Amino acid sequence: MDTIVSLFLIFIGAALINNFVLHYFVGICPFIGVSRRVDLAFGMGCAVTFVIGIAATLSWTLTFYILRPEAPLSAWLWNSMGADPTTVVDLSILSYIAYIFVIASSVQFVEMYVKKFFPSLHRSFGVFLPLISTNCAILFACLEIMKNLQGGDQLWGLHHALALSLGGGVGFTIAIVIMAGLREELELCDVPKALKGPGIALLVAGILAMAFMGFTGVDRGVADAIRTLTQH
Amino acid sequence: MASSSPSPAERFIAGILPENPIYRQLLGMCPTLAVTNSLKPALTMAAATAFVLLCANISISLIRPLLKPHLRILIFTLTIATFVTIADRVLAAYLYEMSKQLGPYVPLIIVNCIIISRCEACSSKQPLPHAVADAVGMGIGFALALSSLAFVRELLGMGSLFGYQVLPSSWPNWGILVLPPGAFLTLGVLLGAVNAWTARRKARVQSN
Amino acid sequence: MDNTLITILLSAGILLVIAVLMALILGWANIAFHVPTDPKVAAVNEILPGANCGGCGFVGCSEYAEAVANGKAAATLCGPGGQDAANRIAETLGLDLGQTWPFKAVVHCSAKREQRLKQTPYFGEQSCAAANLVPGIQGCVYGCLGYGDCQDVCEYGAIDMVDGLAIIDVDKCTGCRACEKACPRGIITMIPFKTEEVLVVTCSNKDKGVLVKDVCTVGCIGCSACTKPADGLIEMVNDLPVVNYDKDSSGIDLHKSIEKCPRESLMFIGLHKDKKKAQGEPERIEANFATTVDQTEWRG
Numbered sequence A: 001m002d003t004i005v006s007l008f009l010i011f012i013g014a015a016l017i018n019n020f021v022l023h024y025f026v027g028i029c030p031f032i033g034v035s036r037r038v039d040l041a042f043g044m045g046c047a048v049t050f051v052i053g054i055a056a057t058l059s060w061t062l063t064f065y066i067l068r069p070e071a072p073l074s075a076w077l078w079n080s081m082g083a084d085p086t087t088v089v090d091l092s093i094l095s096y097i098a099y100i101f102v103i104a105s106s107v108q109f110v111e112m113y114v115k116k117f118f119p120s121l122h123r124s125f126g127v128f129l130p131l132i133s134t135n136c137a138i139l140f141a142c143l144e145i146m147k148n149l150q151g152g153d154q155l156w157g158l159h160h161a162l163a164l165s166l167g168g169g170v171g172f173t174i175a176i177v178i179m180a181g182l183r184e185e186l187e188l189c190d191v192p193k194a195l196k197g198p199g200i201a202l203l204v205a206g207i208l209a210m211a212f213m214g215f216t217g218v219d220r221g222v223a224d225a226i227r228t229l230t231q232h
Numbered sequence B: 001m002a003s004s005s006p007s008p009a010e011r012f013i014a015g016i017l018p019e020n021p022i023y024r025q026l027l028g029m030c031p032t033l034a035v036t037n038s039l040k041p042a043l044t045m046a047a048a049t050a051f052v053l054l055c056a057n058i059s060i061s062l063i064r065p066l067l068k069p070h071l072r073i074l075i076f077t078l079t080i081a082t083f084v085t086i087a088d089r090v091l092a093a094y095l096y097e098m099s100k101q102l103g104p105y106v107p108l109i110i111v112n113c114i115i116i117s118r119c120e121a122c123s124s125k126q127p128l129p130h131a132v133a134d135a136v137g138m139g140i141g142f143a144l145a146l147s148s149l150a151f152v153r154e155l156l157g158m159g160s161l162f163g164y165q166v167l168p169s170s171w172p173n174w175g176i177l178v179l180p181p182g183a184f185l186t187l188g189v190l191l192g193a194v195n196a197w198t199a200r201r202k203a204r205v206q207s208n
Numbered sequence C: 001m002d003n004t005l006i007t008i009l010l011s012a013g014i015l016l017v018i019a020v021l022m023a024l025i026l027g028w029a030n031i032a033f034h035v036p037t038d039p040k041v042a043a044v045n046e047i048l049p050g051a052n053c054g055g056c057g058f059v060g061c062s063e064y065a066e067a068v069a070n071g072k073a074a075a076t077l078c079g080p081g082g083q084d085a086a087n088r089i090a091e092t093l094g095l096d097l098g099q100t101w102p103f104k105a106v107v108h109c110s111a112k113r114e115q116r117l118k119q120t121p122y123f124g125e126q127s128c129a130a131a132n133l134v135p136g137i138q139g140c141v142y143g144c145l146g147y148g149d150c151q152d153v154c155e156y157g158a159i160d161m162v163d164g165l166a167i168i169d170v171d172k173c174t175g176c177r178a179c180e181k182a183c184p185r186g187i188i189t190m191i192p193f194k195t196e197e198v199l200v201v202t203c204s205n206k207d208k209g210v211l212v213k214d215v216c217t218v219g220c221i222g223c224s225a226c227t228k229p230a231d232g233l234i235e236m237v238n239d240l241p242v243v244n245y246d247k248d249s250s251g252i253d254l255h256k257s258i259e260k261c262p263r264e265s266l267m268f269i270g271l272h273k274d275k276k277k278a279q280g281e282p283e284r285i286e287a288n289f290a291t292t293v294d295q296t297e298w299r300g
Helices: A002-017 A028-033 A038-067 A072-080 A092-117 A119-132 A136-147 A158-186 A198-215 A218-231 B008-016 B029-034 B039-062 B069-094 B096-105 B107-111 B113-123 B128-158 B180-207 C003-032 C039-047 C061-069 C082-093 C149-153 C178-182 C209-215 C255-260 C273-279 C289-294
Strands: C103-107 C159-162 C165-168 C188-192 C197-201 C234-237 C240-243 C266-270
Touching (some): A002 A218, A028 A198, A038 A072, A038 A119, A038 A158, A072 C003, A092 A136, A092 B069, A092 B107, B008 B128, B029 B096, B029 B107, B029 B128, B039 B128, B069 B096, B069 B107, B069 B113, B113 B128, C039 C061, C061 C082, C103 C165, C149 C159, C149 C178, C178 C188, C188 C197, C255 C266
Antiparallel strands (some): C234 C240
């Protein structure tokens, strides 16, 4: 029960309360660049969610078994190579490079797979896939997972990592689709010349961020509600 | 840019305002919005990015002959990742509080569009002096943009600069500016201001 | 072994293993997921400008490249690429092009705002698409509204609104057809520029002459005076002259048709206006007072 509640809270937290785009400012470049039409924006959002799930799985596996302090595989290698047994193996210095490897390769793999087996899907959002490999949102999700695997108690399992990353992806999709809808409306408005394009998009994003601030505290409220409900 | 490639000096000047990475090219927005709550983290982030940009440009310019076309983005990213790891560890060692405040945004320099686009557009095609001038110019431009944003947000949002109280305590702090929406709003307004100023300058030059 | 050394070896080793693993997986995927692509399609795609303007009628440059490489579309449809792209595509694919001409946009209206009659003041949305929905906004229901929808959509800066009339600079026009789609009255069409100057009918009013006179001071009244000097090149359809661009126009002096027109419904629209001005127009003859005065012999 507790796990499900915590998974739900992580998901909602990443999607709405600490929205990746509007609270953590990751994934701004596609947010401003690709959000001109709702269908394109939705395609981008789906692509990001898909890739973020895959990248999170791979990076969690990598971090849990090799990169974190006292990881099983590296500890075994460490000891078998005759290192000082009182010191702890910590290969987290390799994290950034390893994550980039994993993200770039998985994006490439997904692109090839989609091109072969879903050509119509590839036609609609295949063009976004190379853009995603340098998307901050994916690396940010991996970094958050790494933060929660740093040591001691409450290490995140794969389910937590997936909840965070898919929540982040869904939040990104929500934000970018709302933004695209707003920008489609903005096309008909009389925007001052200096603010045309990214200027007005940023101002509108600011107001949207203010709206999303209204979700603050929802996770605590929901957690308290569930706790009181399950106590009876 | 011009069809004949610009000289190192021209690239250096171009990076500061005419092709300012944030106000004109609109790249690298993620750290711009995230760390400009106040001036200290903004300048630290600008210094870290400039360091990574310089090192990456130099390395890529030196290994130019070895770059294969379909692998080049991966090579850029891995080189940048190495230098970002170095910068991150140095920050954690010598400026621990600042490193904690900047949090996950230092590793996000890896996917900062500015660095990748400079590697792609400039240092993978130009010899060393051009690459260095470009990196220094863009770095200064980035620092200027970040500090302009942070200046407004910290001054009006907290009444201080660099942590020192500048405005009198009667100033009602515009709290929204130090929160995420404030970043978007400030950047939007400043972008509009820069565009208006550039347009006015262009009109004046044309009418002369 | 020393801890540092082990760390270095372990780091290098793990990165190497990850790299090799990824290389193997991607290498396998490259073969297993291989989609056979025509090298011709890639070659044509390289030639195209990549603007994805849609002027060729396909969704993007890659779609058009595929169609051309498979022989399903003509090689000459790319507006922004122009004749140059068409030639290079023909060379790459081994096609014989035949004669091709650039298609440029022209506006079939010549009435400036003061020449339009029966206008009503309009304070609504300043867009042709919106204004077109208002009955009675101006007398002529066929002609240019002048709120600049075409100018807004032109990415090449080729359209200017002068006194409420859209004027297209054919030198800047790339033939992408965006303005043709944007005009709610459909009075912008694409004309082949076989010669440097092409005769264009600059009126779209299909009503009879008496009705046209009520709504416009320069619109076509259907008098057919232009058809006689044109030797079959111009036909009257619906009280409006229509130029047959497929016919050979050499040997016919179309300036006479323009002279015969009592209104302003025919016009020559030409490429390289500036060059023509530099070569063709006579220079202003300045009075040279020195010669007329000093060389006159005074006879006291």
